[in-house]
Amino acid sequence: DAMVIQNPRYQVTQFGKPVTLSCSQTLNHNVMYWYQQKSSQAPKLLFHYYDKDFNNEADTPDNFQSRRPNTSFCFLDIRSPGLGDAAMYLCATSRDNPSWGALQETQYFGPGTRLLVL
């Protein structure tokens, strides 16, 4: 089945030790997103890719970086994780169809990676 896959599902890292989270999709969607969700809070958009065009949210810390080597894969790199970065990280994808004008299409989410920083 077409889907959005995230690996690993759980990641434990040490304070300051770089970590990479991965996301892959078989939906062939051209837009991919990374969200951070802390307990009892809304998912917060960190950045998105429109094809290879990277779009960073203004309030996303420099500590967070992303790579999209091809349509199917997208990575979230946290260069120096702090205790405050412990959260669920959600990857999502959507299509863009110019004929829809400004309307956005549904986002399909992966199961998330739960990050714990010790």
Add this chain to the structure above:
Amino acid sequence: RKEVEQDPGPFNVPEGATVAFNCTYSNSASQSFFWYRQDCRKEPKLLMSVYSSGNEDGRFTAQLNRASQYISLLIRDSKLSDSATYLCVVGYTGGFKTIFGAGTRLFVKA
């Protein structure tokens, strides 16, 4: 003021009840509106897109009021399986910026 605000929860209702959630958004440039459902420790999943004319899907009805900048979700005949957090989502013109509300937690009791 948050860009997307939802009713504070939780809502505790008996099975069979009708429950309504409201969501307000502050940016009039918003163009796309959705309700997502999120189960505990799971990812959000689309419940409904919200169209300007309002739309219905079984027991669920969504309404959009652009003049007042709010979106509503009505759930009729609540089931135990409706227990979840309901997230209001707003998308903006000219890009893929998406803002989620903090969610409203619903508990349906037998």
